[in-house]
Amino acid sequence: MGRLLSHRLAVPLVIALLVVALSFAMPSNFYYRVAALVWISALAVIGLNLLMGYAGQVSLGHAGFFGIGAYAVAVLPAQFGLHPLVAALLGAFATAALAFLVGRPILRLKGHYLAVATLGFGILIAMTISNEAWLTGGPDGMPVERLTLFGWRVRGADTWYWITGGLLVIGAWIACNLVASPTGRALRALHDSEVAARVAGIDVARAKLTVFVISAVYASVAGSTLALLNGFVTPDKANFLHSIELVTMVVLGGMGSVLGSLAGAAILVVLPQVLTGFHDYEHMILGLIMMVIMIVLRAGIVPSLAALFKGRWKK
């Protein structure tokens, strides 16, 4: 059993089962929508977790990549009549190219300097989006053309639940494969000690750049998906606060854990919906819950609980 679970297919399978199982427990479209939002956030968080949890690099500008993906499916079909899927693909390519270009100089920085550089980069993208009103609709946002596949108009929260769930499973599968590959081992090595990794013959700069580009593409795809689901985009998805939200999801769920990414995303998306009944105290309670989690489960929800269970079993 233990060996079966540690297979690289285990995590994507668990997520796939979860997506299928939860679909039986959905009372209305609203629940489908919240779940779809969890899947989308989780996808972006898995990407960021590859960078933060495995390679040990911080990015405070990931919402910028998210925004590029979102605005690609909004702007390209509206301006050039491209199919939304083509637009999403182009968005992902543009994000990858941009991440490659800025990643080279930025990833030479370490710690706080890296954080500030990515922060500045993210803010630049957010500013561009809200200032170029002729193209992006400015701070008020712009509508996104509905997705049509082979003449079938994709709509309804339940449909999107399956699409986003599928994307999440694919994303988790790719991430698990990446982690189990030589690149993944190289990443963990440089996380522990860059010097040691370099001595062991790892091209540190290249490994970092690879994972930075991959995680940016995750964010871009998640952004495109969200824009298509909502049918409307606003610049706030590209701004600094959203970057922070993504980082919080990574840390809360557990660094270096794909399932943790899902847990972190689920908590931060679902809790505000649960807490609406508390009105004025909503933010206080949300903050309190997050603090308690971080104090009690220091390594993040999933890794901490896993360690706990592991300890119990040994007794």
Place this chain on the structure above:
Amino acid sequence: MAVFGKCIRGAALLAGVAMVWAAPAAADTIKIGAPLSVTGPASFLGDPEARTLQMYVEKLNAEGGVNGKQLELIVYDDSADANKARTFATRLVEDDQVVAVVGGSTTGTTMAMIPVFEEAGIPFISLAGAVVIIDPVKEFTFKTPHTDRMACEKIFADMQTQGIARIGMISGTGGFDKSMREQCLEVVGNYGIEIVADETYGPSDSDMTPQLTNIKNAAGLQAVVNPGFGQGPAIVTRNYKQLGIDVPLYQSHGVASKSFIDLAGDAAEGVRLPASALLVAEKLPDDDPQKAVVVEYKTTYEEKTGQPVSTFGGHAYDGLMILVEAMQRAGSEDPKAIRDEIEKTSGFMGTAGVVNMSPDDHMGLDLTAFRMLEIRGGDWTLVE
């Protein structure tokens, strides 16, 4: 990878979390949804709106409710996040099953929610400003605040009566400023006015002297308009005085609050701006048909909350009252019937002005909604 495998338990926990929240029980009340930006960057809109709605729903219920039923107001805070707003819109339709919605503090959140309500056939009265909300007309979408375009028209009409034909324009690069600037550029030609200088400033700039100098040097300048919001217009007003520009300065409804006069100080003397009647409630002449409504709302709000009244809360008051009157006329809680009656609203006197809706006009306000004010002696005065 071993750690990963054990995480299957994490998944079980997650499934538990996702199933925890349950739907509230239904009762024999009329449910009205209110997704508002109570916190976050637009809380100056959402907070007075939420207070106003809660206050008046309480009051209506104490008076026996609507059509013999109590109103139930469901307020959600979207913190000006369009994505959250859309989720709450879905929740209001699917889960809470509201019959109508009064909300949407910002244009972004409103535009994100419109498709949800249009698809579900739920009447939606938005409290946001931009003209795109109702132009083109959408079947179930209405709005109560006047548009930026009307503010421009009011300013230009006032200029026209004074024989002003060549003006300078200075505006910020923020959302409100940009939208209003565009609207002004669109309608300025209708008033035979030419813009001879058009300058912009950043939202956090602390000195606009260079831009104003450019405007000052434009030949034949007769007036300057500043479609702006926030602290920018106060700085423009100060710099304007410092540079000794002696043609009239027009500000927009975006600065129609006491804090603008405080920030701009003496420089604000003689500045003109279009604003809601609410701002000068007590100063309106007694025979003004709007006086009773605005004075009543102003005193109720200020007594209940202990805070100065804002025009944004007034928009919420208008939205709720238009809805309540429509429900009374319809005599039912059927969303379609309510929608039809909202569209037939005519002669409704709100804090924003007289509302006459029609199938082509889902806002129903005209230029009388705005009052032209001038700042004299550190206070607003009516100039009409």
